[in-house]
Amino acid sequence: MPETIATYLAAVREELSGLPERERAEALRELESLLRDDAARRGEAAAIEAVGDPATYAASVREAVSGPADGSAVPQGRILGMPYDFRGASAERVGERIWNPADPRIFTPRLFGVGWTINFGAVAVKIGLIRPDDSGDEAFRRIPPKAVALAMAVPALFALATVVLVATAWTGLPAEVPVHWGVSGAPDDWAPKATAVGFLLAVTVLPVAVAYARVLRRGTPARTRVLAAAVLGLLSSLGAAIAAITVADARGAGHGNWMVLVILGAVAVSFLVLYLPVRAGMRAEWRDSLAAPGEES
Amino acid sequence: MAGDRDGRVSQFRKGALELAILALLDAGELYGVEIVEGLAARPGLEASAGTVYPLLGRLGKSGVVETTWRESPVGPPRKYYRLSRAGRTELAEMAASWRGLSAALDALLEEVDRRA
Known part of the structure; x- marks a missing residue:
């Protein structure tokens, strides 16, 4: 005193x-x-x-x-600005935002429209996959190691696909490649290919590599790993899709309205990477709890 | 609910809701929807699922309620909540302090009424 x-x-x-x-x-x-x-x-x-x-x-x-x-109501804007940053306590906060089934809001009002504020937990409740109180901390703790490994393989595979795709197509790419697409799906802005590809790798592959170097350290909880995989799953699948569109475009494929589909697809990838392991964790929890009624607390 | 528009009143309600949930669970274990419905059946205590579920989570974390999974006739297993030993103590303490507070406030508000 x-x-x-x-x-x-x-x-x-x-x-x-x-x-x-x-x-x-x-x-x-x-x-x-x-x-x-x-x-x-x-x-x-x-x-x-x-x-x-x-x-x-x-x-x-x-x-x-x-x-x-009181945890969930407090906005953590700075962290959400860098969703691939999974150092220390930030995983907890990202988790509160992207998997919080108890909170019925799919988008948190303050950050509406910003990619990382989709509350996948609320989505899962809304489409009837889970109840708001089904997946507590225990479900995350029970996620089988195999499911964690599979979840983490997803962003790694997309990142790898991105690298392979641009590496094999590199010589066939024109000097200037599209970097922005209009609402109709037709490109409306171009950049030198080294810049465009460099940027693409910097925002997709690099975060995956950096985050995995951290997250893979011994003792990182399953929850953090799966959350990292979900966030990176969105980034890397988006990156792989953009790489694929760029390459297809250079080869003279027609322009479709791909972007909306690509974004929806990337969100779906991210959702599944999070939901499926949690589901496996819930099943493990049920198995044990139902086998020994009254013991669980 | 008029109270929810005002942050302070809403905080006040949250404390009351916590006590209400513990009181509901005193009669026996309930699952989430039953708790929401149990509150809705008592005018003045209605609360949205978005308020109740985070509260249940908090009560579970603080060890006041315990949870068990039980098979459900429809859909996946349900999570049931019941009072822990600490929860019973908490309920008794909260009830006592609520009654003390409520009696004191009533007396004070009666003075206000008399002046009016």
């Missing part, structure tokens, strides 16, 4: 880091006047004692300012 009002305020200030500066300053001003008032009456030590632990005090200030620190 800090001994003086100054050190107590410093401790609370520290605990309140991350709060908007104006609110933090106001909360501290309020606390200081309260403490000084009380200290004048019955001494500094008693006044500090009465307010309690700085961390607890800071937590109640946070709660008063922004509601309780």
Whole structure:
């Protein structure tokens, strides 16, 4: 417990880091006047004692300012900007966003339209595959290792396919290749092929390689691995499809309205990479629980 | 629900809902839909599935409720919730503090009414 009002305020200030500066300053001003008032009456030590632990005090200030620190409702925008970043705690947050069956919202309102905020858990509930409380942490823990490995093979295969495709087609590609397609499916923007292919590999293959180097480390939970596979499944299948369209285009194939189909397909790949392992985990959970009724908790 | 438009009232309701769920489970184990329906049958306590399921998840994580899977006559097995030992204690404590709070607030609000 800090001994003086100054050190107590410093401790609370520290605990309140991350709060908007104006609110933090106001909360501290309020606390200081309260403490000084009380200290004048019955001494500094008693006044500090009465307010309690700085961390607890800071937590109640946070709660008063922004509601309780309750997982799913808190937007994690910065992480969603880099969906292939699976370091440390961010997997937990990505998980809350892309697999949260208890939350009926398919898109979280704040980030509507941004690719990674589809709540696949809500989708699975909506199409009747699961109930909102079917796939808790236990289901994720029970995902069979084989299912985890299969899920992780999907993005790796798409990434590999992308590399193989551009490598074999490289010499046949014209100097300028399409990099953007209009609503009709006809290309409306071109770039030098080295730039286009380099960019494609950088946004699809590189994230897969980087994320797998991290996720494959010993002790990474199945949940993190499957979530990584789902997010990367979207990226890599999209990349492979764009590579295929680019190559087909260079060979003079007709333009169709591929993009909508490609995006829907990539979302479906991502969904399956997440749903099927979770389903396997649920089945494992049922098997054990139904065999030994009442034992599960 | 008028309360849900206001963040503070909604927080207040969430605490009350938690107690309501524990009280429902006191009579025996229930699965998710039964809990939602049980609340809906009591005017004033209705809550959407989107409110109830995350709460159930939280109650499970904090060890207040335990879950069991049981075969369902329709569809896949259902997850049933029941009070744990800690849940019974929690229910008794929450009920006591609710009654204390409610009695004190009632008395205070009666004073307001008398002045009106």
